Amino acid sequence: MSIAKEFREFAIKGNVVDLAVGVIIGAAFSKIVDSLVKDLVMPLVSLVTGRLDFSNLFVVLGAIPPGTPRTLADLTRAGVPVFAWGNFITVLVNFLILALVIFVMVRQINRLRRASAEPPAAAPAAPAEDIVLLREIRDSLKR
Template sequence: MSLAKEFREFAIKGNVIDLAVGVIIGAAFGKIVDSVVADLIMPVVGLVFGKLDFSNLFIVLGSVPEGTARTLDALKKAGVPVFAYGNFITVAVNFLILAFIIFMMIKQFNRLKREAPAEPAPEAVTPEDIVLLREIRDSLKR
């Protein structure tokens, strides 16, 4: 079997296609979560903590050239090494929110998949001929 044919069989299997769709949807979902965190949650967190913008928290690790602005973007463009821990905080918050959303989705899927509690089995219906034989038996015992 040729390599191209083996690859074609692998690529068209259902699991590979499902995985590809999942990755694409996950990437789009990740952008939504990034926007929720950056545009909705972080401004509120920054307001609570005194208008703090986490994305601009950093420590300069090298010497700053004369005339360079002390912003993260300007320092990076100037090639100054910076320890940008604010970006890490933002990414960590993104992860926690994404993990919580996925947890809630899985929890709901599991709740929907749970089977309803088994109802007690109905009493066995005794066939009519058995009922008649029991009546005859009971009448003979008298």
């Protein structure tokens, strides 16, 4: 078998195609969740806590070069070690929301699969005529 034919069989298999579709949809879905966290959830959290931007919550762990602005991006660019705990909180909230949404989706898909996989319970088939006759004979002999 040639390499091209083997590769074609591999690439056409359902698992590979499903994985590719999942990765593409996952990347697009990640942008939606990022926007959900950034544009909807974090403003509500900041309303409660009084802060709008958690990504600029950090602790400087080294010396700051003179003239460097005290923002996370500028300090990172200047090579200053920074403990960026606010950025971590934002990423963590993003992950938790994404995990929750994926859990709900997978749960619903599994529920739909179970419903379609389980055919309705059929009524038991009537016993064959010879079985019925044998039962009648048995019952009459018992009497």
